[in-house]
Amino acid sequence: MKPRTPVVRRSPSVTSQLGLSERIFATAADRGLAANIDQGIEEVEASLIAELVYANDIANATSRYLFNAGGKRVRPMLALLTAHLGDGAVPEVVTAAGAIELTHLASLYHDDVMDDADKRRGVPSAQAVWGNSIAILTGDLLFARASQLMARLGERAIRLQAATFERLVMGQFRETVGPRAEEDPVEHYIGVLGDKTGSLIAAAAQAGIVFSNAPAEYEQPVVSFGEKIGVAFQLIDDVLDLSPQPKETGKVPGTDLRAGVATLPLLRLRERARTNDADAALLARLERDVMASNSVATEAADSAITALREHPVTAETLAEAHSWARDAVAALSPLPTGPVKKALTRFADTIVERSS
Template identity: 45%
Template sequence: MSSTTPPVLALPEASAGLSERLTEGLARVEELIIESTRHEDGFISEASTHLARAGGKRFRPMLTLLVSELGEGISEQVVAAAAGVELTHLASLYHDDVMDVAELRRGAPSANAQYGNSTAILVGDLLFGTASDIIADLGADAVKIQAQTFIRLCSGQIRDDRPCPEGQDPGEYYRGVLADKTGVLVATAARYGAMFGGCPPETVAMATEYGERLGVAFQLADDLIDIASDSDETGKTPGTDLREGKRTLPVLNVLASADPADRELQELLRSDLREDSRLERALELLRAHPGMAAAREETLAVGRRAIEALAPLPDGDAKQALVALMDSVVHRVG
């Protein structure tokens, strides 16, 4: 597998005009995020903007802006919706890093490493509230969607932190977790873009379906990157999921194998991988295992289904860019 991780927002199919509008729109989103997280208490301001200033791909707000181009394009409402989605995402990262005992995020110290667990949790809560405050100005429908998104997001995180219940298929359980913990917020990002871009209901429905599948593909790719890449590329510690005992798709593929040659790796994956030498050995074996290729193929298949959701839409700049975005997401793994 290649060690290069292409930029997630590489959109070679976007015209110069569309690229310029997206760049300008994203700058407005950034301004709104910084303005909304400014606080009279200097420490709260610093902690609230810690991850936002560390950078990131801005994948979700860019999607909101891009989908709006299927309709009337970027407006103040679209910018506000995009900022609300990104703040919701940032809030979840503060909580994720506490749960994962992470040390790095986006190449910088994680919020919990920088400020401690209690502050990281509370700042995450503050950002959820800030996102809701922004979305509240967009109307009752947007508030309802935000609430339903938040419920699914938290449900997915709770289930992700627990083992698959006895009697349930581990693969299906895992896919359901992905749909809730990642797919739903990406779906909402696309849905808001279509709604506030003035698209008809059928386009809103197509964009929402595309968004959820895009989100699942994004998380599948992210899980592969956690195994395949190093911290210099991703800004995160490799093997975090393994260290925390999370069974992502490549791990599930290995554990389902009946090949005696997989016994060492299976035993490692069922053991405590917080010890660096054991983790490194597990990563070495897992990177070369056919289960990685199978997981990569499933990622590509989910991406194809996302593109199929857009098939009824007429061809145009925005549709081409959405197809290119999906291609960029799934090929982050190699």
């Protein structure tokens, strides 16, 4: 493994933020892994700060805006974890992890424009500050810089980035167009989540294997893990979208619904509304007061969102997220027993236990 330059640690550590706590990193080997991942995350962040420099002052400000607002760095964390099945967080893994985080960051700028979101990561969204055009251009710049980073790693990295980017766009395309008449709306939605969220998390896990020279037989298990935990991650977001705690989630309650996005609780409610008058009445309220008005501050909208949050379909969505997380952990069975597999399992638990 190539030596790495020591960096200053953040406090608290990334591993503690993501719940990879002392009960997982109990042995000396486990604690060594945790420290190595924290150092790797610091190296990823330092490299991104160096990359987010443009000739235009406005581009400099906008491209760093959401990066500086925070984020859990879930995708780099996953790449660094799986890399320890090979040579560890070598420079190639750090580069790939940074490119994947930039790709994720770029998608947030575009998503917020399409969803007309007011907040992201606890701050006003980029288009709320600079307008849609600047937000879109910032996302484009970040996608371009991510591609440049991957290009440094060769053809395999370029193909991984291109395939992942295509899935991200197709997922958004499918979400925007909606299901075909003969297509089950829930199955369509889960497919969208696989493309928009699962693909990038899977790419992070895959990059850790590929660029650390880990055994090739570990690649498909971690890809499957990433795809499934990505769906679980987004289903938890569907629940958090209804949360009455915007300070924790960084979003106005019902942001997705107000933007017209049919999340899983709403899709499950539509299924029930076919045979239940009370569910049909709630669905009508949501479509009239929340999804049609695209309002963020009406009493009727807030009341309808509260009713959906307290409805059994939201608890069912939470249960489905846990089911996807269990399937993700099961996909890891071919991996060797040890601190990496243990940490990935805890990673999955943390995804479905989060509150923001």
